[in-house]
Amino acid sequence: MKYAVRSFIGTRNIQEDCADCIPTENGIFAIVCDGIGSRANGGESSRMAVRLFSEKFRNEFSDNFPQFITRAAEYIDDEVFKTYGDRCGTTAVVAYIENNLLYWLSVGDSRMYIIRNGQMKQITTDHNYRYILDLRLKKNLIDEKTYNKELKNSELLASFIGMGCIDIVDVSLKPIFLKNGDIIILTTDGLYKPLAERKLCDIIVSGDDPDKIADDLISAVKECGGSLDNTTFTLIFF
Numbered sequence: 001m002k003y004a005v006r007s008f009i010g011t012r013n014i015q016e017d018c019a020d021c022i023p024t025e026n027g028i029f030a031i032v033c034d035g036i037g038s039r040a041n042g043g044e045s046s047r048m049a050v051r052l053f054s055e056k057f058r059n060e061f062s063d064n065f066p067q068f069i070t071r072a073a074e075y076i077d078d079e080v081f082k083t084y085g086d087r088c089g090t091t092a093v094v095a096y097i098e099n100n101l102l103y104w105l106s107v108g109d110s111r112m113y114i115i116r117n118g119q120m121k122q123i124t125t126d127h128n129y130r131y132i133l134d135l136r137l138k139k140n141l142i143d144e145k146t147y148n149k150e151l152k153n154s155e156l157l158a159s160f161i162g163m164g165c166i167d168i169v170d171v172s173l174k175p176i177f178l179k180n181g182d183i184i185i186l187t188t189d190g191l192y193k194p195l196a197e198r199k200l201c202d203i204i205v206s207g208d209d210p211d212k213i214a215d216d217l218i219s220a221v222k223e224c225g226g227s228l229d230n231t232t233f234t235l236i237f238f
Contacts, residue, residue, distance in 0.1 A: 001027070001028060001097070001237065002236075003234060003235060003237065004210035004235045005019050005020075005214070005232075007019060007230075007231070008190070008222075008228075008230070008231040009230055010221075010230050010231060011228045012230055014043055016034065017032070017046060017188050018050040019232050019233070022057060022058065027096065027097035028095075029054075029095070030094070031053045031094045032093050032186040032232055032233065033047075033091060034091040034108070034232070035090045036088075041088040042090065044084065044088070045088040045089055045161070045162050048076075048079070048080055048083065049080060049162075052072075052076045052079060056072045057096075065098075073092065073094075073105060073161065076161055077162060077163060077166050080162040081162050086164075088162040090108070091106075091110040091157070091161070091188070092106065092108065093105070093106045093111060093112050093186045093187075094106070095184060095234075095236070097184075100177060100179075101178070102172075102178050104170075104172045105169065105171045105172070106169070106170045107160060107166055108160045109157060110187065110188050111126070111186070114178075114183070115183040115201060115204050115205060116183075117181075118201070118205055119201070120197055120201035127157065127167075127168045128154060128156060133147055183204055183237055185204065185234065186234045187233035187234075188231060189229065190228070190230050191233050193229070194224040194228065195220055200217070203217055208237065214235050218231065
């Protein structure tokens with residue numbers, strides 16, 4: 001198993017993303033967080049969340065990853081909130097691979113994709129206002145007119161670490177079975193928003209060296225020009 005981690009500040013003045021990777025005897029633990037830019041302590045929140053997730057994994061994890069990571073997320077959410085109050089917040093996407101089993105957790109709109117046989121599939125769900133609107137429309141709690149009117153706020157986060165009580169969190173209770181040649185990417189929105197999914201996939205499957213692929217992804221983001229968000233991701237070649 002090979003991996004690469006990259007972080008690019010973009011055109012922003014500060015870096016509010018953070019990531020970590022911990023290789024294990026039989027796999028890897030990876031975490032990517034994106035501090036919320038509209039909140040004063042977004043960068044501090046993401047760095048604190050990554051540090052605490054990593055510390056808990058190193059010091060406390062033994063078995064039952066879904067149970068462990070759910071409790072860890074609840075604890076870290078509370079710790080970030082107690083430290084920064086309502087002036088903070090960060091997304092989080094976590095992956096743990098053991099042998100050929102992939103477990104994951106996500107809060108917010110940082111994503112995890114799996115690329116298999118040249119096809120890219122988003123595994124996580126974006127926990128934003130569009131997600132809430134879709135649920136309300138499906139349950140007939142709002143009509144189409146209200147839905148379309150509210151779409152202007154669709155990218156506002158509906159859940160994040162640091163709320164003090166996480167509204168929405170997704171955890172894989174059952175693992176995803178990986179196959180040889182699978183590629184996993186955990187990423188902030190600084191990568192998937194400026195680059196179309198097909199472009200992302202084409203770059204990722206263009207070789208077998210994660211460091212070169214990671215550099216190529218950063219180069220592709222830079223070529224987009226204009227205002228660029230912080231970009232952070234972890235590539236894992238299984």
